[in-house]
Amino acid sequence: MKKRIFHRGYTIENKTGVTNEWISSIKGNPVSGTLTEVKKSVDWWLDMSTFIPPQKFSSQTTQSGSTSENYRGFIIRNDTGKSNEWYLVLRGQLLKGNATSIKQYLDKVIEKQTKAQ
Numbered sequence: 001m002k003k004r005i006f007h008r009g010y011t012i013e014n015k016t017g018v019t020n021e022w023i024s025s026i027k028g029n030p031v032s033g034t035l036t037e038v039k040k041s042v043d044w045w046l047d048m049s050t051f052i053p054p055q056k057f058s059s060q061t062t063q064s065g066s067t068s069e070n071y072r073g074f075i076i077r078n079d080t081g082k083s084n085e086w087y088l089v090l091r092g093q094l095l096k097g098n099a100t101s102i103k104q105y106l107d108k109v110i111e112k113q114t115k116a117q
Helices: 035-048 099-116
Strands: 003-007 010-014 022-026 029-033 067-071 074-078 086-090 093-097
Touching (some): 010 035, 029 035, 074 099, 086 099, 093 099
Antiparallel strands (some): 022 029, 067 074, 074 086
């Protein structure tokens, strides 16, 4: 289902129906991410005249060795810092492994969901 909201004069759209896959354009730059991250990018642009992509707000190290990455609206986490210990909870199911494998799985799930619509 297509959703559209307006935030401070900018149109932010969700065309895929995936909860955390929002897109917009700021100063001619296409941006995508969670709704909160896209709104933060708009806010930074309007308040500070500084373009910051939404990914900068999500892929930050929170604790020593603990990182998270936003991939297509999903937060993939790694608490240990080891390359093969990433995880994600998707529809109540725990996915574990390396980041590349989890991303490939997410791509398949999103592609399947997009074709079903």
